[in-house]
Structure formats: C-alpha cells, structure tokens
Amino acid sequence: MDAVPGVALHVESLSKVFGRRGQVAAVNDLTFSVAPGRVTGFLGPNGSGKTTTLRCLLGLVSPTSGRTLIGSDPYRDLAEPTRVVGAALEASGFHPGRSARNHLRVLTDAAGLPPTRVTEVLATVGLEEAAGRRVVEYSLGMRQRLALAGALIGDPGVLILDEPANGLDPEGIAWLRSFLRAQAARGCTVLVSSHVLSEVEQTVDDVVIINRGALVHSGSLADINANAEARTTVRSPDAERLAQVARDVGGAASADLSPDGVLTITGMSAAEVGHLAFTSGCELHELSAHTQDLEQLFLELTGGTE
Amino acid sequence: MTAVFGRLLAAEWRKVITTKMIFGLVLVGLAFSCLNTVTLTLVASGVIPGVPQADTGSLLMDPDYLTTLLAQAGTASTFVLILGVIAMTGEYRHMTITSTFLSSPRRGRVLAAKMALFGVIGALIAVVTMIAVVIVLTITLAIVNHDHAPITASAVGSVLLGAVIGFALYAILGVSLGALIKNQVAAIILALVWVLLIEALLSALLPAVSKWLPGGALNAAMSVTVRADPTGGLTSADRLPAWGGALVLLGYALVFAVIASRTTLRRDIT
Numbered sequence: 144m145d146a147v148p149g150v151a152l153h154v155e156s157l158s159k160v161f162g163r164r165g166q167v168a169a170v171n172d173l174t175f176s177v178a179p180g181r182v183t184g185f186l187g188p189n190g191s192g193k194t195t196t197l198r199c200l201l202g203l204v205s206p207t208s209g210r211t212l213i214g215s216d217p218y219r220d221l222a223e224p225t226r227v228v229g230a231a232l233e234a235s236g237f238h239p240g241r242s243a244r245n246h247l248r249v250l251t252d253a254a255g256l257p258p259t260r261v262t263e264v265l266a267t268v269g270l271e272e273a274a275g276r277r278v279v280e281y282s283l284g285m286r287q288r289l290a291l292a293g294a295l296i297g298d299p300g301v302l303i304l305d306e307p308a309n310g311l312d313p314e315g316i317a318w319l320r321s322f323l324r325a326q327a328a329r330g331c332t333v334l335v336s337s338h339v340l341s342e343v344e345q346t347v348d349d350v351v352i353i354n355r356g357a358l359v360h361s362g363s364l365a366d367i368n369a370n371a372e373a374r375t376t377v378r379s380p381d382a383e384r385l386a387q388v389a390r391d392v393g394g395a396a397s398a399d400l401s402p403d404g405v406l407t408i409t410g411m412s413a414a415e416v417g418h419l420a421f422t423s424g425c426e427l428h429e430l431s432a433h434t435q436d437l438e439q440l441f442l443e444l445t446g447g448t449e
Numbered sequence: 450m451t452a453v454f455g456r457l458l459a460a461e462w463r464k465v466i467t468t469k470m471i472f473g474l475v476l477v478g479l480a481f482s483c484l485n486t487v488t489l490t491l492v493a494s495g496v497i498p499g500v501p502q503a504d505t506g507s508l509l510m511d512p513d514y515l516t517t518l519l520a521q522a523g524t525a526s527t528f529v530l531i532l533g534v535i536a537m538t539g540e541y542r543h544m545t546i547t548s549t550f551l552s553s554p555r556r557g558r559v560l561a562a563k564m565a566l567f568g569v570i571g572a573l574i575a576v577v578t579m580i581a582v583v584i585v586l587t588i589t590l591a592i593v594n595h596d597h598a599p600i601t602a603s604a605v606g607s608v609l610l611g612a613v614i615g616f617a618l619y620a621i622l623g624v625s626l627g628a629l630i631k632n633q634v635a636a637i638i639l640a641l642v643w644v645l646l647i648e649a650l651l652s653a654l655l656p657a658v659s660k661w662l663p664g665g666a667l668n669a670a671m672s673v674t675v676r677a678d679p680t681g682g683l684t685s686a687d688r689l690p691a692w693g694g695a696l697v698l699l700g701y702a703l704v705f706a707v708i709a710s711r712t713t714l715r716r717d718i719t
Contacts (some may be wrong), residue, residue, distance in 0.1 A: 161717075195719070203547060203556045219554040229550055236544040238468055245467035253460035253552035255452070255572040293548060 149300035149332035150214030150227070152200060157175050159195050159356075169195040169438035171356040172209070177334050177349070179300070182327045184347035184364075185336040188445050192356035193336045194232070197305050201230050210298035213301060228305040229294030229321030239279035243270055246278065250296045264292040269318075276283075283310030284308050301332040319344045335439070340441040354445040368438065375416045377406040378429035384424040394421045455564035457553060464545075465536065465570065474532045475574055478525030482578050483585040485521035490586065494517075494593040496673030498571040509590070509597035510691030512604065517570050519600070519608045522575070527644050529574055529616045533567050533623020534640055538633035547718055557710045560628050564706060565620045566647040575612035577606070612693060618698035619667055627704035631713055660694075663701050669694025 157203035159170040162278050177183045177250040187193050198204040200211045202218035213221060213228055237246055247261040267270045268288040278286065287310050294302060302323070308316050323346055327333050338341045340350075350367060352360040379385050386398040389408050396410030408416055420427050434437065465471050490496040493508040500508065508514045537560075540546040553559050583605055590597050623640065630636040646665030659665040669689040689697065 152632065161719075198649055198717070199549060203550060205715070205717060210497075218641055221554065228551075233544070233546055236547045238464075238539070238545055239472070240468045242467070245463065249460050249463045249467070250548065250552060253549075255456045340491055348702050397684045 147260050148330050151179055152177040152194060152214075152303075152332060152334060153212040154200065155210050157199055157211060159199060159204060160164065160207045161194075165181070169356055170199070170206075172261040173353065173356065173358055174209075175351045175361045177332055177351070178330040180327055182323050182332050182333040182335065182343075182346055183351060184340070184343040185334055185353075186343070186441065186445075187336075187338065187353040187359075189338050190343055191338075191354050191371055191445070193338075193353065194305055195356075196304055196353070197230070197232065197303055197334075197336060199347070200303060201228070201232075202318065203232075206413070210387075222296075224255065225250065225256070225297035225299070225367040227297075227299055227304060228301040229297060229299040230305075231290035231294040231307055232305045233290070237281075237286065238310040240277055242275050242277055242290070243281070246289065247292060247296060249447060250293055255414040256297060260296055260298075264295045267295060267322075268292045284312060284315055287311055288315070300330070302326060303399045304333075304335045306336055306338070310335065311448045316342075323362040341438050343436075352441065352444055355428040359444045370393070373409070373412050375408045375411060375413045375431070376431050376433065377408065377416060377427060378404060379406065379420065379425055379427050385423065388419060388423045388425070389416065392423070453553075454558065454562060457558060458566050458622060461550070461562050461566045465566070465615060467626045468684070471570075473639060474535075475525075475577065478528030479578055479581050480573065481528070482522045482524040482582055485519070485524045486582050487517050487589050490516055490522065490589045493597045496593055498661050509595050512598040512601070515598045515600060516604045517607060518586055519579075519604060520611075520643070522578045522608065522612050523615065523668070525574065525578045526619050526667055526671075527641070528573050530623040530626075530640055530644065531637055533573075533625075534627040534636045535623075535633065537563060537624045537627025538631055539667045540635050541631045542580040544635045550718060556714045558608055560706060560710060560714060564624045564702065567620040567624050568617040571616035572613045574620075575609070575616035578616075578668065579609045579612055581645070593655050602698060607672055608667065609628045614691075615667045615698070617672040618670060618695060618702065619663075622663060622698060622702040622705070627711060628709035629705050629713055630718075660687050661690050661697060663698060665689070666694040666697035666701075669697055 151251050154173055157170050158168070159172045159362065161167040161169055173192070173196060185193055185197070195204060199206050200213070200218065210217065218224060218228065243265065244261060247264065248258060249257055251260050262271075265274050268291050270285065270288050270292060272282070275287060278289065281289065287307060291304070291307060294304065309321060313321060323333050323335065327348070329373040335343055335347070344364070347364055349362065349363050351358070377385065382404060383399050386400055386406055388396040392414060393411050395408045398404050398406060398408045411419070412428055417427070417430055460655055490498065492499045493514060529611055550556055583600065587600065626640060627636050628637060644664055648659065648662055651662065652659040652665060660669065668691065670691055672691045688694065
C-alpha cells in the first residue's frame with residue numbers, strides 16, 4: 144500500500160462550550176495549523192482543551208463556532224476517513240469481550256480494507272502474540288498499542304494521537320518516538336498531544352501550546368528555545384547597587400536579590416552583567432549563566448498549574 | 450454509496466459475532482419460549498393442574514390451541530428487543546462508538562446499517578426459535594400421550610412467518626430505542642418494564658389502546674389472535690390485522706430512528 148501524502152490540519156477560530164447554558168468553555172477562539180512531514184506536539188496542562196480540540200478535528204464533537212479541516216475538508220466530509228486520518232484517542236474504546244484481532248477486523252470491514260492489514264498493523268505495534276486474547280485481559284500499555292494499531296489500519300497520511308505514551312514502558316516510549324519520526328520522515332502529518340513537554344521534547348519539530356482552551360504558543364521547538372530568556376545569577380557585596388544599575392542602565396528585564404544574597408538578573412547575558420559590574424565598579428564573587436529549562440518555560444507559559 | 454453501506458453491514462455483523470452477548474440472549478430466549486410451550490402443553494393435558502377436569506385433553510384437540518402452543522415461540526421476542534437495545538447502547542457503554550463514528554462519520558448511515566442488520570438477525574432468531582419450539586412440542590406431546598390435533602405445516606408456516614416479521618421488527622425497534630436512549634441500563638429497564646408490565650396491564654385493561662402499542666402490534670404481526678388466559682382457556686384478543694401490526698411496529702422503529710438521528714445521535718462523543 145502506498146503512503147498517502149499527509150495533508151495539513153487547520154483549526155480555525157475554534158470555540159467549544161459544553162453544557163446547554165454555556166457553563167464550560169473548553170476551547171476558546173483557537174487557531175493553529177499542523178504541517179505535514181513534521182511531528183507536532185500539542186501541549187497543555189490536563190483540562191486545557193486538547194482532547195476537545197482533537198475530537199473537533201475528528202468530527203466527534205461539533206464546534207460551538209469556528210471550524211476544523213483535514214486538508215481542505217471537514218472530517219465528516221471525508222469519503223474514506225480511515226485511509227486519510229488515523230486517530231488513537233483513548234485506551235478505553237474497546238469492547239472488553241472482543242479480541243484485538245476482531246476489533247481490527249471490524250475496522251477493516253468498515254473501511255473496505257483487506258484483512259491482511261490486521262496482521263500487518265499487529266506486527267507493527269508488536270501485538271501479534273496477544274492478538275487472539277480478549278481486550279479485557281490487556282494492560283494499559285497493550286491497549287495503547289491496540290489503539291495505535293487501529294489508527295494505522297488504513298495506512299493514513301495523518302496521525303492524530305491523544306497522549307499515546309500513557310501507560311507505555313520506557314522501551315515502548317522509545318519505540319513510539321522513532322516510529323513517529325519515521326512517519327513524519329515519509330511525509331505524514333503527525334499530531335501528538337501530551338501534558339508533559341519533556342515526554343515529547345525529543346520527538347517533536349513543532350509545538351502548539353494551549354492553556355485554558357486558548358493558544359499560548361505555536362511554532363517550531365527551536366523558536367521556543369531561542370525565546371527562552373537568559374538568566375544570570377551573581378553574588379556580590381554590592382548586590383543592591385548592581386541590581387539598581389542592571390535595571391537602570393543594563394536593560395535587565397528583572398533583577399531580584401534573594402535573602403541569601405543571590406542576585407538573579409534576567410534579560411542580560413552573563414557577559415553583559417560582568418561588563419556592567421566592571422564598569423560600575425561592583426565587586427563580583429560569583430557569576431553564572433543559566434539557560435532557561437524548557438520544561439520550566441512550558442510551565443510558565445501554561446500558568447505553572449496543573 | 451451501496452458499497453459503503455455493504456461495508457457497514459459487514460462491520461456490524463462482525464461486531465455481533467465477535468462477542469458472546471448474542472448467543473447468550475438467543476439461548477435464554479429459546480429456553481423461555483420452549484418452557485412456555487411445554488408448560489401450556491402440560492396444563493392442557495392435565496399433568497399440571499389448572500384446567501377444569503372436563504377440559505383436560507380436549508384443549509389439545511383444538512387446532513387453535515395447537516397454534517397457540519407453537520406461538521409461544523413469541524416469548525423470545527422480548528430478548529430480541531433487548532438484543533437490539535444492547536447492540537446500540539453497547540457502543541456508547543464501551544465507547545466503541547468513537548471508532549465506529551471515526552470509520553463512518555455519517556452517523557445516520559451507521560444507525561441504518563445496524564437497523565437493517567438486526568432486522569435480518571431478528572428473522573434468523575425467529576427461525577431458530579421456531580425449530581426449537583416445534584421439536585420440543587412434538588416431544589412433549591409424545592410424552593403426555595394424549596390425543597391432540599396435528600401439528601400442521603400450515604400452522605407452523607403461519608406462526609413462523611409471523612415470528613420472522615415480528616422478531617425482525619422488534620430487533621429493529623430495539624436498535625432505534627437504543628439510539629434514542631443511549632444509557633444501556635436505562636434503555637433495558639424501560640424496554641422490560643414496558644413489555645412485561647405496562648403492555649401486559651394495558652392488554653388486559655385497555656385492549657383498544659394496547660393493540661396500537663408495540664407489544665400489541667407485535668402479537669398482531671405474529672398473527673396471535675388469541676391468548677392463553679391464566680386458567681388455560683383461550684380468550685380472543687382485540688388485534689390489528691397482521692399487516693397492520695407490522696406497519697405499526699415499523700412505524701415506531703422509524704419514528705424512534707428519525708428522532709434519534711436528530712437528537713441523541715448528533716450529540717458530542719466525548
């Protein structure tokens with residue numbers, strides 16, 4: 144089966160309010176696109192609207208306003224959705240009494256795919272041996288693999304995976320990582336949600352970060368790294384004066400002196416702080432540069448709360 | 450379009466045969482049907498007391514009573530209804546509805562395919578149940594060793610035809626009811642309370658209303674024109690003609706399906 148080239152995904156001014164009286168705004172005027180040939184991390188704390196957005200993309204949830212497109216069409220207008228988009232949404236969408244093989248056979252029947260696809264995807268996710276067992280006997284990790292097998296059944300050009308690493312062992316996570324990289328490398332669109340940046344940091348090219356249903360950041364991971372603010376810490380007997388000068392002359396974004404005598408300056412590199420201390424005659428006992436931890440930045444962007 | 454519908458039918462069929470639920474319900478339905486046939490045969494033959502001594506044995510000479518014994522196959526209809534309800538609500542209960550609607554985002558088509566398939570399944574169950582009832586009745590009559598009217602091919606044929614149509618429509622009705630009431634437990638309880646309690650009460654108290662309700666319409670569709678009353682005798686029941694009963698049943702199923710496709714079926718799958 145030839146690879147279907149991936150298409151871009153578009154979320155346009157998407158809003159979704161649950162409840163008849165509009166109590167819960169899950170997604171609020173969200174706009175972003177996902178490019179083919181790249182792995183995009185869809186990040187945000189639990190309850191930030193990731194799953195709702197994905198379910199809107201897949202036609203399972205109707206937007207209150209705005210729209211979502213798979214390439215140029217809404218999901219519900221796709222003639223052969225299984226061959227275009229593969230989705231793994233949660234690990235619980237299986238009949239407990241049905242075997243993995245039969246679960247996948249239902250999918251090939253509905254999509255008009257040859258039954259040989261079942262064996263192929265079972266091999267891909269490493270479930271061949273357990274394929275005849277009823278899903279009720281499966282571990283969370285095995286259910287995740289089965290969900291992924293279901294997503295792959297139509298050899299789609301678009302993969303949409305909601306927290307796919309949940310329940311996988313470290314080996315499984317490493318495998319998933321290389322698998323997703325390979326899918327993107329062959330031109331697929333890969334959108335992976337997670338509430339932990341570090342989980343996908345090594346996998347993704349792009350990130351879309353949302354918080355409380357609204358977009359916080361969308362762009363390449365490299366962009367975020369570049370935006371990460373430089374931070375310099377200093378120990379000095381003249382700390383108070385140095386803080387003053389850093390703010391007034393050096394252009395520091397902030398300069399805070401902690402009770403234990405550590406001055407933290409943001410918005411200035413270590414070299415700039417050193418130079419400023421020299422020209423203003425402040426004595427330095429310690430000077431160190433810190434690049435901001437990506438996870439820390441993520442927490443700040445998303446309000447630091449889970 | 451036709452090809453897509455065929456694929457959906459194939460997928461729905463595979464869902465049915467890959468869990469044990471259907472086999473359990475069919476077996477229980479069979480057991481109840483056969484039990485009713487046997488019990489009424491034993492009552493009529495005087496083995497189980499309940500019929501006035503004078504009537505003992507003579508009831509079995511009445512061809513109508515023989516037909517009624519065969520028509521006990523209809524007992525399984527309740528399980529066929531439940532089968533349809535479970536087929537639809539099970540998708541929501543186990544959240545397989547997510548992958549179902551991902552495979553086929555046109556939700557109305559999924560419901561139509563399920564209803565069509567369960568019509569066929571209902572008919573098949575009718576055939577299986579009828580075969581079991583004829584066998585059990587033959588054996589029971591041989592054991593009680595009374596004179597009895599013959600089990601005629603025409604009697605079996607007419608009851609079978611009614612059961613095929615009635616079970617098919619009841620299964621379809623179950624699916625459409627399940628689409629309307631997605632909560633499995635609520636839908637099953639409603640169906641059981643309706644069939645076993647409300648319809649039973651109304652058929653005794655308000656037959657003129659009862660004949661227009663699903664249970665009464667089912668009996669009409671199955672050409673059950675008499676019912677065995679508790680004393681073992683026959684009471685002629687107020688029924689629609691068979692074709693009228695079938696139409697009324699189909700009408701209920703279609704109305705439920707149309708309402709469901711405009712309300713519950715459109716709801717967000719979260």
